[in-house]
Amino acid sequence: MTERTTTAPTGARRAGPPALDRRLVPPMVLGSVLNPINSTVIAVALVPIGAALGASPAQTAWLVSALYLATALGQPVVGRLIDLFGPRRLFLASTSLVGVAGVVGTLAPNLGTLIAARVVLGFGTCAGYPAAMALLRAESRRTGQESPAGVLTLLAVANQTVAVVGPLLGGLLTGLGGWRSTFALNIPLSLLAVTLGALRLPRPEAEPAKPDQAGHPDEADQAGRADQPDEAGQADGGPGPLRRIDLPGMALFAVLLLSLLLFLMHPHADRWYLPPLTLAAAAAFTRRERRTAQPFIDVRVLGGNTPLLLTYARALAAYVVAYAFLYGFAQWTEEGFGLTPLQAGLVQAPTFLVGIGVSVLAGRRGGVRTTLLVGAAGQIAACLLMLALGAHSPLWALVVLAVVFGIPQGANGLALQNSVFRQSDPARTGSSAGLLRTFAYLGSMVAAAATAAAYGPHAGTAGMHHLAWVMLAAAVLFLLLTAFDRTLRALPAAAG
Template identity: 70%
Template sequence: MILGSVLNPVNSTIVAVALVPIGAAFGAPPSQTAWLVSALYLATALGQPVVGRLIDLFGPRRLFLLGTGLVGVAGVVGTLAPGLGVLIAARVLLGFGTCAGYPAAMALLRSEAERTGRDSPAGVLTMLAVANQAIAVIGPLLGGLLIGLGGWRCTFALNVPLAAVSVVLGALRLPRQPVGRTPPRGGTVAQLDLPGMGLFAAMLVPLLLFLMDLRTGTWYLPLITVAAGAAFTVRELHARTPFIDLRVLGGNAPLLATYARALVAYVVSYAFLYGFTQWTEEGYGLSPLRAGLVQIPMFLVGIAVSVTVGRHRGLLGKLLLGAVGQIAACALMLTLTADSPLWTLVALAVVFGVPQGSNSLALQNSVYVQADPRRIGSSAGLLRTFAYLGSMVASSATAASFGEHASTAGMHHLARIMLGAGVLYLLITVLDHSLRRRSHGAADPADPARSADGA
C-alpha cells in the first residue's frame, strides 16, 4: 500500500530539479517544460476520484495492478522519449497510472477494519501519511542525485523498478475480491456513471487549464467550467447511482471543510516546494543538489511530527498545529534575502516541517472518518483532486510572482500569497464546530467504527 501510494508524490516532486536539464536537452523554454508539471497534475486531479470510484465498485486489486503497470510503461516511454512532446505524454500516463495507489490503500484499510473489527488503524494511517509527505520532500534531492549519476532520463527510469515491485507485491498480497463487501445488485458494471464521469472531466479540465495560465485571453475557460458544472450537478442529482453523490456530499459539511482545507494547505505546500526551491537556485545561487539538501530538515521534522501527533486521538489539535506552523513559516520567508546566511534557509525548512507532517496526516484521517464508507475510494481521490487544485493555484502564483527570474522580491510576493492561504486555513479550522464536537467526546476521529450520521 505504501509503495503504491508514493508513486504519485515521487513523480510530482522529482521533476522539480529536472526541468532545467530537460529544457537544455530539447532546447525548450520554461513555458514549455512547465507542461511536464501541469500534465501530471491534470491527469491526476481528474483520475483520482474516477479511479477511486472504480475501486469502490471493483475492489483495489484490479485497479492497483492496472495502474502500477501503467506507471512502468510510462517510465519506459519517458526514458526513451525522443522529444518534449513524448515526454509530456509519458507524464500524462504517469498521472493516470499513479491514481490507483492511494485510493486503493484507503479502501483496503476500511474493508480490513470492517472485516477484522479492529477499531483504529491509526498506526497504518500514520505510516501512509509519513511515507507520502516524506517522499514529497526528498523527491527534489533524489532527482538531483539521479541527474548527477545518469542525467534527467534516470528520473523516468526510476518508475520501472518501482512499478515492477508494486505489481508483484499487489499480485501476491491484495485480495481478489473487495474485502468485507458484497457486489451491488445488477452487477458492478451497471453502477458506473459514465456520463457523470465525462461531465466531471469537462468541468475540471478547463478549470485546471485556467488556473495554470491566469491570463485575460483564457476568460472563456471559467465559463465552460460553470456550464459543465451545472450539467454535472443536474446529472448527479438525478442519476440512480451517481459518480459523486452530491446529496450526501452536500450534507456532509465536515468533509467539505476538509476538502477546502486541503486546497489552501497545498497552495502553501507546493508554493514552497516549487517556488522557494526555484528561488534557492536562481535567487540565492545554490546548485540543484544543494537546493535539495536544504529541504532535508523539513523531511526529518515532518516525519517526527507525523509520528508524534499520529499517536494522539482527535483532529483539531493536528489541524491547529499545521495552521500555526504554516503562518510562522510564511512569516519567516518574508525575512529572507539573497544575503541571508545559509542556516536561515535550513531553519525555514525546519519550521515548514511542522505543517508538512501535521497537515498531511490530519487531512487524510479526516477523510477516513468523515466519508461514506461505501465511497471511501472516491472520497480519498477527491482529497487528492483538491490538493492538486491547490498545487495549480500555487503554480500560477509562483509564475505571477517570479516572471522571468526567481528574484527575492518575487519570493516575498509569493510568501505573502502563501501567508494569506495559511490564515484562511486557520479560519476554516477554527470555524469548523464539528471538529470541536469530536474532540469533546462524540465519535473518535481515529476510530472507523462510528455512528451513521458521522458518515
C-alpha cells in the same frame, strides 16, 4: 469492498480482537508513493531533457503539469471504480500502466511522446492511494478498529520520505544513466507493485450483499463482487457492472476540472473562455449527478456532509501554502538570495525531516483537531518569518524557516488524511480519498499562479514578500476553517 478474513496460524490462538492484516501494508505503501516519487524524481532531470530534445523550460514544464492534470482528474475517477469493484483489479491495472509509461518514456524520441508518457504515468499512479484507503476501511470494519492509525501514519511518513529522497534519487539516476533512467525507474517499481498486489490483495468473494436500512444492497459490500453474476447473469442482482459506471458524470467532471486547472496554470486574458466553460460544466455535472441513480459523485450526500466539504476546503488552503513554499520560496533562494540549486535543496531538507518527525508524533498522540491547529500555527509562523527575510539575511534564518515549515508539512497531511477516512461515506472511501488529492493539486495550481504573478521575470525579494502575503491569507483561512469547525471535536485521537 469485501473484507478479507484472515486465518490465525496453526496452534494456540490469542484471545482478543483481530489484528490488521500486515500482508496488505507493502502494496498499500508502494502504491501510494508511486505518484509522489514521480512528482519529485523528475525535478532535476528537466534541464537535461530540455538540452537533449531542444525544448525550452516552458515546454519541459508540461512534463510536470501533465502528471498533475492526469492525477487530479484520475484520482477520484479511479477511486470511484475502486468503491464499485474493489481495489485489486484497479490496483493491478493501474500499476501495470506505470510500467508501460516507463517503457514509453525510456524510449521516447521527442518531447511530445514524453508528455504522453507522463499522462499515462499520472493515470497509472491514481489507484495506489484510493486503494490503500479502501483497504484500510475494510480492515477497520473487520478488526473493529475505528481507525488503523499506525498504517495511516505510515502512509503519511512514506510520502514525506519520498519528498526527501525523490530529488536526490533523480540526481543519482540522471548522473549514472542519463535522464531516461528517471522513466526507466518505473519499470521495476511497476513489476514489484503488480507482484505484491497479485499475491497479497484480497480477491473478490461471492457472497450475498447485505441490505442497508432501506433494504438496498450495501454498495460497500458490492464493491468486491462486481463480477459475480447472479442467476440472471447480472452482478449483485442489479445493474451490470458497466451500467453502474457513470460515464457521462465522469466526462462532465473531466471538462470541469481540466478547464479549471488549465486556467489556473496560465490565468491570462486570452483564456477568458475557460472560467465560463468551468461554470457550465459544473452546472451540468451537478444536474446530472442529482438525477442519476448511480452517480459518480453523489452531490446530494456530499453536499450534506459539511465536515468533509470543510476538510477539502482546508486541504486546498493548506496546499496553496505548502506548494508556494516548496517551489516559490525555493526559487527565491536561488535567484534572490544567491544559492546554488544544491544549496537550495539542502536548505529545504529540514522541512521534510521535521515533517516526518511531526507525522510520527501526531500519529501516536495527536487528535485531528489538535494536529490541524498545530499545523495552522506553523503555517502562520512560517509566513511571518518569510516576510522578515531579505537578500542580506543570514543563512541560518533560512534554515530556521525550513524547520518551522516542517511542522505543518508533517501535521496537515496526516490530519487531513485521517479526517477524510473518518468523515467520508464508507461506501465511497476510494473516491473521497481521490478527491482529497484532487484538492491538493488544485492548491498546487493556485500556488503556481500566485508565484508567477508575484515574481514576474525575476524572483526578487519584493516578489517573495508578495507571495508570502498570499500564503499568509491562505494560512489564516486554514486556521479559521479549523478553529470554527465544531465537528472536529468529535473526531477521536489516534489509536491502534
